[in-house]
Amino acid sequence: MTTMLEVAKRAGVSKATVSRVLSGNGYVGQETRERVFKAIEESGYRPNLLARNLAAKTTQTLGLVVTNTLYHGVYFSELLFHAARMTEDRGRQLILADGKHSADEERQAIQYLLDLRCDAIVIYPRFLSVDEIDTIIDGHTQPIMVLNRRLRKNSSHCVYCDQKSTSLAAVETLLAQGHRDIAFITGSLDSPTGNERLSGYREALERHGVAVRNELIVEGKWTPASGSAGVATLLERGVRFSALVASNDDMAIGAISQLHGSGIAVPEQVSVIGFDDIAIAPYTVPPLASVKIPVTEMIKETINRLIFMLDGGEFTTQPAFIGELILRGSVSHGPHI
Amino acid sequence: MTTMLEVAKRAGVSKATVSRVLSGNGYVGQETRERVFKAIEESGYRPNLLARNLAAKTTQTLGLVVTNTLYHGVYFSELLFHAARMTEDRGRQLILADGKHSADEERQAIQYLLDLRCDAIVIYPRFLSVDEIDTIIDGHTQPIMVLNRRLRKNSSHCVYCDQKSTSLAAVETLLAQGHRDIAFITGSLDSPTGNERLSGYREALERHGVAVRNELIVEGKWTPASGSAGVATLLERGVRFSALVASNDDMAIGAISQLHGSGIAVPEQVSVIGFDDIAIAPYTVPPLASVKIPVTEMIKETINRLIFMLDGGEFTTQPAFIGELILRGSVSHGPHI
């Protein structure tokens, strides 16, 4: 590998001058500049980023930690795509680290990015507790932002979507149309998101004086198969329902498929609502409505905050997003039990 | 940030000794070792990887370049998941760089990873020509492997799936069952994969003396929507077919949906085959059969080769994979025109 020193010698100048023309900092004569560029060209010189970043005390990189249980599916793809795009638009590079599938591995991933001297970090945690995250943020000088969690202490360091309110609004839409027997397929209940969507469902019913019936609730695992299984369980129980809320789109797909297979028409007999995290799920028969989580906007806010903090800025406000109910047809169905 | 020097002072030893206990290279007394560990603990010391990698002349990282047009969908997720897993199993870290959507941006991404001094690189190219890739490989000392392309010169540096043979085999399966009017939805024809799958279709027909009819071929764009549109186009043309091959699963999903919407039964009236790149596509009505591309195995072979080369190994063989036809039911259908 040819170094800056070799370029300098070939151009008949010092390393410092080469460094100057490359960084644009400091004055350098027009003629010398050209000689340097020529030498760079001829030698095929490439800067060693390790050395540069070590000396400059900045890497111009943002680190992102995501659990690989999120890798499958379009949600992750969109997340990564926009995060990378936003970061590069701001003249930085994104570095991804795998949070694997445990709190300890999430810790290690964060540590790795920190050891690499990323200027700032984004965490999309799945196993780490909010308390520990707060501790981590306090323990480091690098700006750290957290996606999809509501922090207690560093509240301006997190960007989340109010899953409960979002779920509540979706269920209320059904209630407003006269539905009373509303089934619910949960997400994994070891995830906060899964729990919050469930409690939104509960609260909506309570607010409208509709009893919460446990036989209308089944636990899913975010996958299409678990959506199918959920419907099968409901049918086995012999419970009747005119509407069904699935906690994400994949499960809605599976649920609709299972309903069809059982000879139940959607949406004529059962209205289905999914959580359309990304809005590009390949539905064959789309649900009646979907709740769209504004991932893109959330990422944007996250990166913006991070870079603002890198420039010494401070935030006092706490950004909360809320999902939007997207109708794919009329929801004006009465109960069809 | 506390440095190695501070740890050394606190432990009453030299930097060199601290470095030794950390790396495990060289002898160091049991008692001294413990003092060093204690000092590390107390000071919360973390190694600066920039400095370490600069001095050690190795980063223990593999770089991966992928075009972001691949980000959407499960194919990319699987690719990334396994690449990261394999890399870490071998004690390295994977660094992802975005190839964006042009040859020039793919070049830049490769260059960035090289500048970061990744020990080796994996490229999943979409716009770069094989000739240029060969040139790039020749121009660098770092091992470089290419996925999904068949290189002319550095043939042992690429791992690909013979898309043409794979497609050919799928179509022959249909021909063997008596199908003669076989429609085909292509992928994007600016991609080699899309073209190869199409030429496999063509050759299968030719081999069996069946005329290739252009009205049975429609161009898709890999998306579910383009699969639906493809079927719509075929129906508008008024052309009759008893079987349909979609060049990937997303399009197969769209196509099946459109067939259903038009009152055509699958598989009773039309047999559908997709290319099940990952085999976890959320089908509501699965196609009759899918061609499974062995991505996992391909990634595994790629990483293995790279690390073998890092250890000074050389390859002479050229690994070619071939898709496997997965039947989801009987294909013993006659023509249903």
Added chain:
DNA sequence: TTGTATGCGTTATCAG
């Protein structure tokens, strides 16, 4: 406008 010298935080080579 350019060169010199020092530092960035490690690894690694030699003495001792």
Added chain:
DNA sequence: CTGATAACGCATACAA
């Protein structure tokens, strides 16, 4: 077994 000390490749304050 341990400690100086020279790289590693570049940025930058300070001189000239």
